[in-house]
Amino acid sequence: MSRAAGGRGDDLAHLVEVLAAVDATGAPESARAALALLARAPRTVARLDEHVREDRWSAPRRTPGPAHLAARLDRPAPGAVAVALAGAHPDGRIRERAVRAMLAAPAPELAPFLVLRTGDWVEQVRTPARAALVTLLADDPAGYLPATLPTALLVGARSRGGFAVTQVTAALLTAPPPVRRALGRSGPAGQRRFVLTIGLAHGWLDRDDLVEAAESDPDPLVRVRAAETACRDAVWTGRIPTLRRLAGSRRPAVRATALTGLLRLGHLAEVSARLDDPADLVRAIAREAARRDGTDARAHYRRVVTGDAPTPGAIAGLTETAPSTDAALLHPLLAHPAAPVRAAAVRGLRLLDAVGLPLVTPLLRDPAPAVVREAATALRPLAGALPPALPWDLLADPRAELRRAGYRLLGTGDVRARLRAGLLLAVDPDPGLARRGRADVVRLARDAVRPTGRHPTPPALAVTAAERDDLRRLARDAAPVLGDECVDLLTGWLRS
Incomplete structure (x- = not known):
């Protein structure tokens, strides 16, 4: 269905x-x-x-x-x-x-x-x-x-x-109220949004209904609107327990809304305690509370990052507030035993524009897929400085996340490298990677044979005879999954 x-x-x-x-x-x-x-x-x-x-x-x-x-x-x-x-x-x-x-x-x-x-x-x-x-x-x-x-x-x-x-x-x-309540808690997202809109306009929904929707509804629009209404009422009436309950939600948007209410009511220390929150919006609200309370957020982040228990939120906060000269504080975290910390450290170096090839390149083979993904993202602009064989070795690795990383790095190369990598990925055992490889090969072949307004000049394919034979062999291997149209386009492109 x-x-x-x-x-x-x-x-x-x-x-x-x-x-x-x-x-x-x-x-x-x-x-x-x-x-x-x-x-x-x-x-x-x-x-x-x-x-x-x-x-x-x-x-x-x-x-x-x-x-x-x-x-x-x-x-x-x-x-x-x-x-x-x-x-x-x-x-x-x-x-x-x-x-x-x-x-x-x-x-x-x-x-x-x-x-x-x-x-x-x-x-x-x-x-x-x-x-x-x-x-x-x-x-x-x-x-x-x-x-x-x-x-x-x-x-x-x-x-x-x-x-x-x-x-x-x-x-x-x-x-009857039970019918309205049931409609607002079940059914498609459009139905729940509609019932919430009507309920807010006519005052059906009490505080408990709004808090429940903010905490548990699967639709983000319903959660945010319910949280905003509940928190606004809590600020007007001074109901601190409601704000504190929503401030502990696992949904970042709900937490941010509740903390904004606490900030307006002057609970600065309570809000600034969220400086290490995983969500960037929550961290920004916490930093505003820290500023009003006289707390040095940057010093806090430096202390946590260099301490015994660094967190991804603290690393992100340091990246958001510190100068690039503080990038050296993240270097020891690249070897941290916790994968989320390693991934956050790589992301921080990228955002601080302080990616060092000797430090980050080994993480392309990290045991954690998230770290491999962050390392590939950080190194992609520097792919030309990597060893030429490294992306191809990654593309042939048994681990899917490493093959994905190698393909991303090869995506910055010339047309021949992109076409060869796409043909290899088109027959990848991972369905997602195979779809991506097939799509890229089809796009390259169409751009080469059928120029468009977006790509008026066909991509130049400068290859030697041996490289042309290699591409033809890979095209034959991938022919069953590429389709007749793409194979015909490839054949004509490689022949010309």
């Missing part, structure tokens, strides 16, 4: 076949369970509706599944799947019959498909669908609001989609 949400016709056709097979079993429970699962993904519902609505009943693209399901409307009790997909039929008369079947045997699983028909371009379909939506939301908001709200918000921007949004908003305004 997640693949069908992308809109590929083959995936959608397969989904229709699966739904038709479920309907063929004649088990109402199975059909409704399949539609309930589908209703959790409103984008998939919309794409499925568009797919079925296309004229796929004309030869030679005849798809028997939807046509067969639409014919089941003639039965006294058509299945839920047949009713749902018949609602997307190109024939408006069949869509109208499907809508009336949805109202005759209402079910929350059919509600998303009913919402789509409230914006139908045929009035005879649109009018009964709208009447059905109003009736169902009024009679059972607890059952139909969760089923209709995500799809209504999805189609709200369409030319006739405003009706559904208006109806679900009206139902939400009159729904």
Whole structure:
């Protein structure tokens, strides 16, 4: 179903076949369970509706599944799947019959498909669908609001989609508090944002609801907005425990919002104690508190970095406040036993523009992938000063992170080096690296053979005969994964 949400016709056709097979079993429970699962993904519902609505009943693209399901409307009790997909039929008369079947045997699983028909371009379909939506939301908001709200918000921007949004908003305004609370804690992110916006406008949400959303909601926009509202109320009312609780959140944006509230209330020492926080925004707020409190943040960072327990946050803070002459303080940390400290030290040297090849180059083979990544990032601008064989050795290493580092370093070389590295990576056993290699090879080949406005001059490929033969061999090895078009482009490029 997640693949069908992308809109590929083959995936959608397969989904229709699966739904038709479920309907063929004649088990109402199975059909409704399949539609309930589908209703959790409103984008998939919309794409499925568009797919079925296309004229796929004309030869030679005849798809028997939807046509067969639409014919089941003639039965006294058509299945839920047949009713749902018949609602997307190109024939408006069949869509109208499907809508009336949805109202005759209402079910929350059919509600998303009913919402789509409230914006139908045929009035005879649109009018009964709208009447059905109003009736169902009024009679059972607890059952139909969760089923209709995500799809209504999805189609709200369409030319006739405003009706559904208006109806679900009206139902939400009159729904019992437990229903509103459940909608704000579950469902897609768009639904939770909508419920939060309405709740804040109408004062539904109390302090506990806001704190819970700020701490636990998976959507960053919901978390930040809930945290801002809760912290603003806490500042106005002087509720320090609320600010302290949110200041301990694992979410940096929530911590920053709560610490800003504590800073406004004058709790300078409490805020400046976060100078070593992993988040840059939190460190900046803590440094402002330290400045007001008369604490030397730079001296603090130097003391922690050179002490027995350096932290990545302290290293980042030193990088943000100290001059480049303090880079020497980070040199001993390149051999620290903790990988996060080593990675932070390499990052600090890069930001201070004090990367030393003898110090950082050995970290390209560090046991920790994060350290290897930081080392490759730091050394990339200096790749020309590295031993020429080093990136190629890394590209042939059994460890995926080392191959990635070698490829990044080779990305600064000439066209031949980039093409050769891309061909090697295109057949890499790591799927992510292989995709990257294939994409780069295709881009290079297209730029060479088909100049564009962005790349009007083809990249120059200066190679010897031996190097050309080597590239041809690598191209043949990678041909099964590159595709015929790319292989043809490469062949012509190397021949010319």
